[in-house]
Amino acid sequence: MRYALLLLALSAQAATLTIEPLVIYDCTGTVGKATVRWKDASGPVQVLVGSSQAVFTGLSGTSGSAETGTWVGDGLEFRLVNQKGEVEALTTAHVECDARVPANGLVSESYFPLQVGNRWIYKTDSRFVTSDYVIWTITGMKRVTDRWYSEVTVTRGANSSVVGYYREEAGIVYALSGTPEVPREDVYLNAALEQHAPFANALGSYPDAAFQTLTSLFNRSDRVFVKGVGLVRSNGRITTGSNGGFSDGIELVEFRMANGVHVEPSVTSRVSLSAPVVFDVTGRDLTNCAIPCYYAACGLGSPVDPPGTYKPCGRVRLEAAAEGDFQVELTLTGPTGELYRAPALTGSGEAVRYVQMPLYGEGNKLFPAGKYTLLARVKNSRVDLGTAQIIVEIR
Numbered sequence: 363m364r365y366a367l368l369l370l371a372l373s374a375q376a377a378t379l380t381i382e383p384l385v386i387y388d389c390t391g392t393v394g395k396a397t398v399r400w401k402d403a404s405g406p407v408q409v410l411v412g413s414s415q416a417v418f419t420g421l422s423g424t425s426g427s428a429e430t431g432t433w434v435g436d437g438l439e440f441r442l443v444n445q446k447g448e449v450e451a452l453t454t455a456h457v458e459c460d461a462r463v464p465a466n467g468l469v470s471e472s473y474f475p476l477q478v479g480n481r482w483i484y485k486t487d488s489r490f491v492t493s494d495y496v497i498w499t500i501t502g503m504k505r506v507t508d509r510w511y512s513e514v515t516v517t518r519g520a521n522s523s524v525v526g527y528y529r530e531e532a533g534i535v536y537a538l539s540g541t542p543e544v545p546r547e548d549v550y551l552n553a554a555l556e557q558h559a560p561f562a563n564a565l566g567s568y569p570d571a572a573f574q575t576l577t578s579l580f581n582r583s584d585r586v587f588v589k590g591v592g593l594v595r596s597n598g599r600i601t602t603g604s605n606g607g608f609s610d611g612i613e614l615v616e617f618r619m620a621n622g623v624h625v626e627p628s629v630t631s632r633v634s635l636s637a638p639v640v641f642d643v644t645g646r647d648l649t650n651c652a653i654p655c656y657y658a659a660c661g662l663g664s665p666v667d668p669p670g671t672y673k674p675c676g677r678v679r680l681e682a683a684a685e686g687d688f689q690v691e692l693t694l695t696g697p698t699g700e701l702y703r704a705p706a707l708t709g710s711g712e713a714v715r716y717v718q719m720p721l722y723g724e725g726n727k728l729f730p731a732g733k734y735t736l737l738a739r740v741k742n743s744r745v746d747l748g749t750a751q752i753i754v755e756i757r
Contacts, residue, residue: 377403377424379442379451383622386434389459394622395432396455400442401425403450410441421445470619473553473572473587474535476500476512476528479620482592483714484612489664492651493675494518495716496612500620506545511538520708551587561588563595565614565625577601581609591617600657607657615716626679635692635738635750637678642757643721643728651675651718673726675718676754682740683712684747691739692717701729721756731757 379400386394398409403424411418418440419428436457442450470477482498497517504511504527511527527538533554540546553572561571570589575582580602586595597611616626641648651674652667660666667673682690690713692704701723707715722728736754740747 377401377407377442377450379409379440379453381434381440381453381455384456385622386455386457387459387622388618388624389457390432392457392459393433393435394457394459395430396434397427397429398440399427400451403442404444407442407444407450410443412438415441470590470621472530472533472535472592473589474528474530474551474592475590475619476530476535477620478502478512479618480592481618482614483616483716485615485716486610486612488610489608489656489660490653492653493649493718495615497714506538519705553587553589556587561586561594563614565594565616604658607660609656616714635678635680635736635752637676637719637736637752637754640755640757641674641676641721643674643731644757646672646674648674648676648721649718651720671726672728674721674728676721678717678719678736680707680715680717680738681713682709682715682738684709684740684742686710686742688713688740688742688747690715691737691741692719693737693739694719695735695737696729696732701734729756731755 377400379398382397382399386396388394398418400407400409401424405424406421407424408421409418409428410416418430419426434455434457436455438455438457440453440455442452444450478500480500484496484498486494486496488494495518499515499517500512501515501524502513504513506527509529511529513524514526514528515522516525528550529536529538533552534549535551536547537550538545539548551572551574556572556574558570558572561568568588568591571594572587572589574585574587576585577583580600581598582601583596583598585593585597588594591614593612594614595612598609600606600609618624650672652671653665655666655669678692680690680692682688687708687710690707690709692707693700694702702719704717704719707713707717709715732755734754734756736752738750740749
């Protein structure tokens with residue numbers, strides 16, 4: 363009998379109550395939202411919240427889950443209580459809003475985290491375009507023979523396409539190749555074989571990055587993978603002939619992980635429309651969107667601006683969310699009227715876009731110094747859904 367009672371006591375203590383994500387970084391003000399999960403309770407239980415023990419869930423089964431609203435603050439306690447009023451499990455929410463140091467919240471040991479929902483936004487440059495933006499997203503899983511691969515989708519403007527399938531095993535990332543009839547794998551990254559060093563960029567400082575160099579007969583690619591983040595930088599070069607020189611490159615400017623980590627440049631804030639308050643045109647403290655000559659024979663088949671050309675661009679970040687499909691209009695207006703209108707930006711559900719706004723007109727003539735109105739309008743096919751407006755200054 364004592365043995366049976368001991369088993370019953372151990373069973374009662376086995377209940378668990380957890381909060382996902384482990385640390386909430388994605389906030390509205392000082393609070394965020396989470397999923398509360400419990401399992402192995404002794405019988406019907408409910409979850410109570412805070413010092414007042416407010417009822418969060420009704421009586422439910424021995425295992426289950428419930429999503430909170432956007433009201434979870436740091437230190438908020440959740441209790442799993444049975445019908446006798448006994449606390450079977452207790453957990454506390456950890457919230458860190460506006461985290462700017464990624465290492466505080468990175469829980470993955472991978473150099474290319476492949477969880478569904480992970481998203482990276484890159485600034486891209488090439489011989490044809492200066493300072494464009496693309497989004498990489500893990501959009502799903504695909505099973506091939508007996509293996510599961512993460513699906514990587516790239517979005518450029520309004521166009522999205524699946525660009526590859528990847529999986530990780532024993533620290534090695536494999537890319538799916540071959541044909542559907544005869545699939546095979548290529549090693550995309552084996553971090554153990556690469557050189558390692560700290561790495562820093564506008565998003566923060568990272569203690570561990572793998573530096574990879576790939577070479578072929580005519581090309582060289584230098585890539586940097588940060589532990590817990592993924593690919594943060596890649597630069598390609600053509601290595602021979604008059605065509606040799608820079609070919610293309612990408613640089614990570616923002617990322618959001620499925621575990622709730624969201625890191626963006628500190629110069630922006632998490633609002634619908636954000637940009638620097640001052641665009642310093644005369645001080646040349648801006649991106650130059652001119653396309654330089656990257657190789658000896660440039661200009662023969664690609665657009666090139668003359669040496670010394672200055673085309674200042676100001677970076678603007680748009681974030682919009684709405685039910686269904688929507689469009690975002692971005693305009694810059696000054697004393698003489700509308701000076702710039704961005705190409706139509708489209709999205710569905712939630713979208714983040716970066717725009718390099720030219721601060722010059724015809725003949726590369728710089729916009730005059732003064733105050734300007736930057737306006738973003740979100741609308742669908744029927745009505746305007748909302749606007750965001752800020753005043754910026756060009757100097």
